[in-house]
Amino acid sequence: MDEIVTYLIIAIGALGLGIVIGRLLIQKARKQNEQKVKEKADLIVKEAELAAENIKKNKILEAKEKFLKLKSEFEEEANKKKNQIISNENKLKQREQHISKQFEAVKRKEAELESAKENLSAQMEIVAKRKDDLEKVKKQQVSILEKIANLTEDEAKDQLIETLREEAQTKASSHIKEIMEEARLMATKEAKKVVIETIQRTATEHAIENCVSVFNIESDDVKGKVIGREGRNIRALEAATGVEIIVDDTPEAIIISGFDPVRREIARLSLHRLVTDGRIHPARIEEVVAKTTKNINEEIVEIGERTIIDLGIHGLHPELIKLVGRMRFRSSYGQNLLQHSREVAKLCASMASELGLNAKLAKRAGLLHDIGKVWPEEPEQPHAILGMELAKKYKEHADVCNAIGAHHDEIEMTTLISPIVQACDAISGSRPGARREVMDSYIKRLKELEELALGFDGVNKCYAIQAGRELRVLVDADSVSDEKAGSLSFDISQKIEKDMQYPGQIKVTVIREMRAVNFAK
Numbered sequence: 001m002d003e004i005v006t007y008l009i010i011a012i013g014a015l016g017l018g019i020v021i022g023r024l025l026i027q028k029a030r031k032q033n034e035q036k037v038k039e040k041a042d043l044i045v046k047e048a049e050l051a052a053e054n055i056k057k058n059k060i061l062e063a064k065e066k067f068l069k070l071k072s073e074f075e076e077e078a079n080k081k082k083n084q085i086i087s088n089e090n091k092l093k094q095r096e097q098h099i100s101k102q103f104e105a106v107k108r109k110e111a112e113l114e115s116a117k118e119n120l121s122a123q124m125e126i127v128a129k130r131k132d133d134l135e136k137v138k139k140q141q142v143s144i145l146e147k148i149a150n151l152t153e154d155e156a157k158d159q160l161i162e163t164l165r166e167e168a169q170t171k172a173s174s175h176i177k178e179i180m181e182e183a184r185l186m187a188t189k190e191a192k193k194v195v196i197e198t199i200q201r202t203a204t205e206h207a208i209e210n211c212v213s214v215f216n217i218e219s220d221d222v223k224g225k226v227i228g229r230e231g232r233n234i235r236a237l238e239a240a241t242g243v244e245i246i247v248d249d250t251p252e253a254i255i256i257s258g259f260d261p262v263r264r265e266i267a268r269l270s271l272h273r274l275v276t277d278g279r280i281h282p283a284r285i286e287e288v289v290a291k292t293t294k295n296i297n298e299e300i301v302e303i304g305e306r307t308i309i310d311l312g313i314h315g316l317h318p319e320l321i322k323l324v325g326r327m328r329f330r331s332s333y334g335q336n337l338l339q340h341s342r343e344v345a346k347l348c349a350s351m352a353s354e355l356g357l358n359a360k361l362a363k364r365a366g367l368l369h370d371i372g373k374v375w376p377e378e379p380e381q382p383h384a385i386l387g388m389e390l391a392k393k394y395k396e397h398a399d400v401c402n403a404i405g406a407h408h409d410e411i412e413m414t415t416l417i418s419p420i421v422q423a424c425d426a427i428s429g430s431r432p433g434a435r436r437e438v439m440d441s442y443i444k445r446l447k448e449l450e451e452l453a454l455g456f457d458g459v460n461k462c463y464a465i466q467a468g469r470e471l472r473v474l475v476d477a478d479s480v481s482d483e484k485a486g487s488l489s490f491d492i493s494q495k496i497e498k499d500m501q502y503p504g505q506i507k508v509t510v511i512r513e514m515r516a517v518n519f520a521k
Contacts, residue, residue, distance in 0.1 A: 215253065216252060216253055222275055223247050225275075226245070226254060226271070226275070226280060228282075232282060233280050233281065233285065236285045237267065237270070237285050237289070238465070238472070239461075240285060241258075241270065241289055242260070242461070242465075243267045244258060244465035245267070256268055256271070257466065259443050259446045259464065259468075261329045261331075262329045265296060266289065266292050266293055269295070269296070270289045273288050274288055299325075300322060300326055301318075301321065302325070303325035303328050304322055304323070304324035304326075305321055307325070308367075310342075312363075313360075313367060316364075317396075320371065320394050320396075323374050323375070323390070324341075324367065330374050335428075337373060340370070340429065341366070341367050344367070344369060345363045345364075346366070347366065347424035347428065348365060348417075348424045349362055349363040352417065352420055357417065358399075361399050362417050364397070365400045365418075365421050366425075368387065368400065368404055369387065369403065369404050369425060370387065371387040371390055371391070372384060372385070372386030373387075382410050384404060387404045387405070388405030388411070398415075399418075404421075406418040407422045409422075445468060445502065448500065449468060449471055449502075449506070450462045450463065452492070453508075456492060459473055459474070459476075460475060461473075468502065468506065470507040471492070471508045472509050472511065473511065475510055475511070475512050477512050477514040488510050489509070496508070
């Protein structure tokens with residue numbers, strides 16, 4: 001019994017000792033772990049601090065580089081503006097110097113004029129004195145002559161008048177004789193002219209093309225759609241067609257203004273399609289104008305084909321047919337060119353038949369005699385020569401080519417058809433009310449105005465609108481900057497002032513539009 005108790009006590013003691021030792025070991029292991037964790041944490045903190053320091057240094061370097069880059073860009077931009085300002089100042093100084101020189105020259109001229117005026121006054125006094133002296137000498141000489149000739153002044157005048165009368169009658173008789181001889185020589189030619197005028201059997205409609213077309217609309221609500229938000233639709237339509245769209249208080253009407261009838265017709269048909277469709281926005285406008293332009297080109301061919309069928313002309317080259325169709329949209333001194341050419345063709349056929357010549361060739365030459373006026377490139381040579389070259393190019397008969405080239409005496413007439421075409425051209429153009437020279441010179445001035453602006457670099461399109469009072473210039477956004485657009489407008493206006501003559505003033509508007517286009521596939 002005592003031994004059991006003793007074992008139990010020993011066991012209990014051993015257990016307690018083991019617990020104590022275990023706790024000590026556990027505490028020691030925990031301290032060691034805590035020490036390792038602390039060391040690891042310290043290491044992580046140090047690494048983080050080093051990384052943060054490196055990031056900080058990198059960011060500072062990046063910020064410095066960006067600052068230096070922005071600084072250099074700003075300095076470059078500032079230098080550009082400074083150079084531009086210096087350039088403008090130099091130009092202003094040069095203009096001031098030029099004006100100062102002109103002012104000094106005007107002053108000098110005023111002084112010279114004043115001096116010349118004084119000299120002129122002195123010379124006039126001398127002339128007056130000399131005139132009086134000459135009058136006295138003349139009277140003395142007249143009195144001496146009267147004594148010598150035993151005639152008074154009036155009797156001498158009468159004798160002189162009688163002598164001059166006899167000489168005048170002799171010269172007049174000789175002149176009348178010359179006129180009579182010339183009249184005999186011209187009698188045959190005048191007789192033929194009278195015959196030609198009497199054989200006119202054609203009375204075609206006379207059309208004078210003006211510069212305004214009216215587009216009728218059902219209600220004034222359509223005007224707002226045509227104008228668009230802040231006028232973007234009407235600007236897009238004007239830029240695409242090259243005409244001026246006038247939307248004012250005129251009830252149920254939109255006015256289309258432009259000197260080129262083809263452009264006006266394209267604008268009118270495009271407006272009709274847009275208003276009928278109802279979708280009016282810049283992209284749709286460009287699409288409709290492109291389609292309308294294509295349709296007009298097809299209509300030109302159709303007009304040419306219909307004309308040659310009506311006149312009974314066969315075997316005409318397709319390019320010449322197209323040029324005949326273009327005559328519908330061209331006027332000569334206010335006379336519609338197609339109507340004029342049809343009239344000349346019929347007159348030529350009638351005259352050739354009366355004179356026993358080839359009526360078909362005469363009709364062909366009459367239709368094509370002004371074909372050079374509608375050649376789109378408009379080279380620097382007379383339209384008669386250009387028309388002859390076109391006829392030769394497209395294998396027309398030699399007689400037809402000569403008649404075209406000689407109808408304004410540009411070349412020598414070698415066939416009998418040539419004088420017939422010339423005479424019929426004069427008959428068609430000289431009848432009362434047929435032509436207006438003002439219209440042709442007006443259109444020529446507007447074309448010269450557009451060609452002048454197209455000669456500048458970066459200009460894509462150019463339209464003369466408002467009867468030539470405004471020139472609208474569309475430039476390439478890639479090659480012309482905003483600053484250059486302003487200087488380009490000034491340069492064009494200065495060149496217009498220098499090279500052209502025009503009434504009033506011309507407003508030069510340069511339009512620069514940036515477009516970015518991509519395709520989703």
